[in-house]
Amino acid sequence: MRKHEEDFYIGYLSSAPKGLASVTRLRILILIAFALIAGGAITALQSKFWPGVFEFGTYRDFEGMILERPYPTLLVKRPEAGDHFPYSRYLLVNPFKFGADETVQGLNGQTVSLKGQLVFQDGKTMIEVAPESVKPLGNSAEPVSLPSSEWGRHTLRGEIVDSKCYLGAMNPGNLKTHKACAVRCISGGIPPVFLVRQKEGAALYFLMVDEEGNQVNEACLPFVAEPLEITGNVRQEGGMLILYANPETYIRL
Amino acid sequence: MSHGYQFVGWNRQKKLYDLTLLGAVLSYLLLFIVGSIVLHPDAVIDMIILRALGTCAFVLLHVILAIGPLARLDRRWLPLLYNRRHMGVTMFTLALLHGLLSLLTYHGFGDTHPLVSLFTSNTRYDSLSQFPFQPLGFFALILLFLMAATSHDFWLATLTPPIWKTLHMGVYVAYGLLLGHVGFGFLQTETHPALFGLLAAGCLTLLALHLAAAGKETKLDTQDGFQQDGEGYLKLCEVLEIPNNRGRMFFVGGDRIAVFRYDGRVSAISNACQHQNGPLGEGRVIDGLVTCPWHGFQYDPATGASPPPFTEKVPTFNLKVLNGSVWVHPNPNPPGTYVNPGLVEEPGHA
Structure with missing residues (x-):
């Protein structure tokens, strides 16, 4: 009887009965401990984040030749890289x-x-161009012949990612939780890349174009961030792997 | 109780409640953010914060949903129920921050309005593995907003308790949507089996608690076989089976009534508090007034009316005490109707 009376407490009263206060304190501590254990477990169980880097706030100067197609790139001379192809391509x-299509248009x-x-x-490196920083230097560049090699026709399994987020602007920058962002990026003109994870060795990145070498940003949107099988011709051009495939032939796995 | 819906005083208990809640939330966020930075140095800070906010809100929602059935099973959980709306608003705030950050991160700064992008960037409703999870979170957030915005008693009085209660039962719809949001989203990127186990444990714990509480309620609602006299009164119990200044609940005539013994008298009123349908029978008589165990609303046991200036009223029941037994007529009187209390012959006072 006495115990029942002591148990009763309404929150607008200034203090709780001693026994009830002790029990409540203990229960609150247990609840908090459960919550923190759950939080700690989620923290620890997150999968590996990829070592992508976005040098946010660090602006560097670059000088090089613009290539508009298939996606805007900058060829920067690297004399120390040897005679074969003394350029870095970003x-x-x-x-x-x-x-950056509009930024480099006509250049x-x-x-x-x-x-x-x-x-x-x-x-793999990309440059996020600072607004209005592109200045033509006036001198016409010497024509550069991009070394290329045919890798033949291949059937690849992987995932379409937007190259900017995946390289480091966001992490994780792939899989379903990133799908919406990848769709927005690719829809906005960021080059789509077919990411193929190999059982051994590094992942392979294929810049995606159609069979004629045109951009496929719009056509590939329905397939972004899904497991896909794509069959097409692979070519290495100026240090980049390019996958030529008709978007209508992409197969969802 | 508040009247006129002015700010309720921040007594010591309320301050302690909120400080503890704030401390727990900040501890969680700190643990998650610092832990992620240490364990996953390649992770970016905005992603860590986004996940910290989302998981914190979801864990807090589990606590919120657990407190109700826990308090039904053991009333010593009631001190946590009293200010539970503070937890609800805190949880909504965390969820809102998570939602806004997600909307900006994934849908903002692009070629389409973020809210349009939310519903158009993934339309694979035909696929289980690709099912759009972000709209589920958006609709859950809308429900949580409605509940947080109407959590004050002003809205309870304005909307009326049945509508308010129905609206706030939407928390279970929100929870279902969030299970989908987490299951079709986070858990399809983070696939460690223990994370599935954690979600299942939380979900099953809530289910078990609700089933146990429902079982207790059902047991009460299946009482029958009360002896009836010629006037229709039902013999519910012996007077001395009711602790002094406490009540007992009975299920008669398709409704619950609460019978109280106090100050040498016995009275019967409806069991449902006018505030949030709290179980008055689990309350206590304080200063001669039945006091609801949930939020302390009070009623005169003889009239079922709250003391002035408050206006809440509950139905009363005709009652008589014969040979130490309590007899109650199952037909309710209109709310606020005075009924002569039965007189108790206390042991030792004959």
Whole structure:
């Protein structure tokens, strides 16, 4: 009887009966402990994040030749790289979720200077071009012949990702939780890349175009971030792997 | 109880409640953020914060949903129920921050309005593995907003308790949507089996608690076989089976009534508090007034009316005490009707 009376407490009263207060304190501690254990477990059980880097806020100066197609890239001379192909080739994108097509329009083959932030992972590097920083240098660049090699026709299994997020602008920048962002990026002109994970060795990145070498941003949107099988011709051009395939032949797995 | 819906005083208990809640939430966020930075140095901070907010809100929702049945099973959980709306608003705030950050991160800064993108970037409703999970979170957030925005007693009085209660039962719809949001989203990217186990444990614990509480309620609602006299009164119990200044609940005539023994008298009123349908029979008589165990609303046991200036009223029941037994007529009187209390012959006072 006495115990029943002591148990009763309404929150607008200034203090709880001693026994009930002790029990409540203990239960609150147990609830908090459960919550923190759950939080700690979720924290620890998250899968590996990829070592992508986005040098946010660090602007570097670049000078090189613009290539507009299939996606905007910048060829930067690297004399120390040897005679075979003494250039580094960087994909170019605009800030946020936009490609750089308009930024480099009409500059194909011209030498320019620009400022940008680097996004890189796994030896692949992209430049996010600072707004209005692209300055044509006036001198016409020497024509550069991009070394290319045919890898033949292949059937590949992988996932379409937007190159900017996957390289480091976001992490994780692939799989279903990132699908909406990848769709926005690719819809905005960011180059789509077919990501193929190998059982051994590094992942392979294929810049995606159709059979004629045109951009496939719009056509590939329904397939982004889904497991796919794509059959097409693979070519290595100027240090980049390019997958030529008709989007209508993409197969969902 | 509040009247006129002014700010309720922040007594010591309320301050302690909120400080503890705030401390627990900040501890969780700190643990998640610092833990992720240490364990996953390649992760980016906005993603860590987004996940910290989302998981914190979801864990807190489990606590919120557990407190109700826990309090039904053991009333010593009631101190946590009293200010549970503070937890609800806190959980909504965390969910809102998670939602806004997600909307900006995944849908913002692009070629389409973020809210349009939310519903158009993934339309694979025909696929289980690709099912769009973000709209599920969006609709859950809308429901949580409606509940957080109407959590004050002003809305309870304005909407009326049945509508308010129905609206706030939407928390279970929100929970279902969030199970889909987490299952079709986070758990399809983070596939460690233990994470599935954690979600299943949380979900099954809530289910078990609700079933246990429902079982207790059902047991009460299947009482029958009461002896009836010629006037229709039912013999419910012996007077001395009711602890002094406490009540007992009975299920008669398709409804629950609460019979109280206090100050040498016995009275019967409806068991459902006018505030949030709290079980008055589990309350206590304080200063001569039946006090609801949930939020402390009070009623005169003889009239079923709250003391002035409050206006809440519950139905009363005709009652008589014969030879130490309590007899109650199952037909309710209109709310606020005075009924002569039965007189108790206390042991030792004959």
